[in-house]
Amino acid sequence: xxxxxxxxxxxxxxxxxxxxxxxxxxxxxxxxxxxxxxxxxxxxxxxxxxxxxxxxxxxxxxxxxxxxxxxxxxxxxxxxxxxxxxxxxxxxxxxxxxxxxxxxxxxxxxxxxxxxxxxxxxxxxxxxxxxxxxxxxxxxxxxxxxxxxxxxxxxxxxxxxxxxxxxxxxxxxxxxxxxxxxxxxxxxxxxxxxxxxxxxxxxxxxxxxxxxxxxxxxxxxxxxxxxxxxxxxxxxxxxxxxxxxxxxxxxxxxxx
Numbered sequence: 564x565x566x567x568x569x570x571x572x573x574x575x576x577x578x579x580x581x582x583x584x585x586x587x588x589x590x591x592x593x594x595x596x597x598x599x600x601x602x603x604x605x606x607x608x609x610x611x612x613x614x615x616x617x618x619x620x621x622x623x624x625x626x627x628x629x630x631x632x633x634x635x636x637x638x639x640x641x642x643x644x645x646x647x648x649x650x651x652x653x654x655x656x657x658x659x660x661x662x663x664x665x666x667x668x669x670x671x672x673x674x675x676x677x678x679x680x681x682x683x684x685x686x687x688x689x690x691x692x693x694x695x696x697x698x699x700x701x702x703x704x705x706x707x708x709x710x711x712x713x714x715x716x717x718x719x720x721x722x723x724x725x726x727x728x729x730x731x732x733x734x735x736x737x738x739x740x741x742x743x744x745x746x747x748x749x750x751x752x753x754x755x756x757x758x759x760x761x762x763x764x765x766x767x768x769x770x771x772x773x774x775x776x777x778x779x780x781x782x783x784x785x786x787x788x789x790x791x792x793x794x795x796x797x798x799x800x801x802x803x804x805x806x807x808x809x810x811x812x813x814x815x816x817x818x819x
C-alpha cells in the first residue's frame with residue numbers, strides 16, 4: 564500500500580483549506596480509510612480543529628531533525644484519523660531554508676517511507692506560495708484547490724494553475740491537480756452561480772461536482788475540536804464532505 568498524498572492549496576487565506584482537509588480526512592476515515600493529516604501552516608488551525616496537542620513535537624521538529632515523522636504522529640479522537648501538528652516555529656522555516664542546498668526537498672526527505680502505512684495523507688498548506696508550500700508540492704502527488712465563489716477567484720486560480728504546472732515541469736513530474744473545490748457556496752447568490760459557471764466552463768472536468776455549502780454547523784465544528792461528521796453528522800455540511808470523499812476516492816482510482 565502506498566498512500567495517496569493530497570495537498571490543499573491556495574495562496575489566498577480564508578477559502579476553506581483547513582476545513583476541507585479536516586473534514587475530507589474525517590469522511591475518508593469514516594469509510595474505513597487510514598488517514599494522516601499534516602499541518603503545514605504555522606497558524607496551527609488544523610492542529611486545534613483535530614484536538615491534537617500542539618505542544619508536542621510537530622512538523623517543524625521533524626524537518627529540524629529533532630524527531631522522526633513517525634514519532635510526531637498523534638491519534639485524533641476519531642477512529643482511523645491521525646495528524647502531525649504544527650506550531651509557531653513553522654513561521655520561520657521559509658527563512659531558515661533559504662540558504663540550504665536542495666531546499667525544496669526537505670519535506671520529501673523527512674516523510675520518506677511514511678506513505679507505506681496510510682491510505683491517504685492530506686497536507687494543509689499555508690496561504691502563500693513560499694518555500695514550505697514549494698516543499699509540499701515537491702512531495703505530493705495530488706492538489707485540491709479550495710475556492711470561494713467570489714469576484715477575483717479566476718485570477719488567483721490562473722496563477723495557481725501556472726505554479727502547479729511549473730512545479731510539475733521542474734521539480735515534481737508526478738504532481739497533478741485532482742480538482743477544484745467550491746466552498747462556502749450559496750446557490751441563492753447570483754455572483755456565486757456566475758463564478759461557478761465561469762470556472763466550470765473553463766476548467767470543466769477539474770471542478771468537483773460536490774460543492775461545500777455555506778453552513779453554520781461547519782463553521783462551529785472547529786471551535787469544538789471536531790470534524791463536521793462528528794459534530795453534526797446530519798448537517799448539509801457533513802453530507803457534502805461525505806459526497807466529496809466518494810468523489811475523491813473515484814478520481815484518485817481513475818488517475819492511478
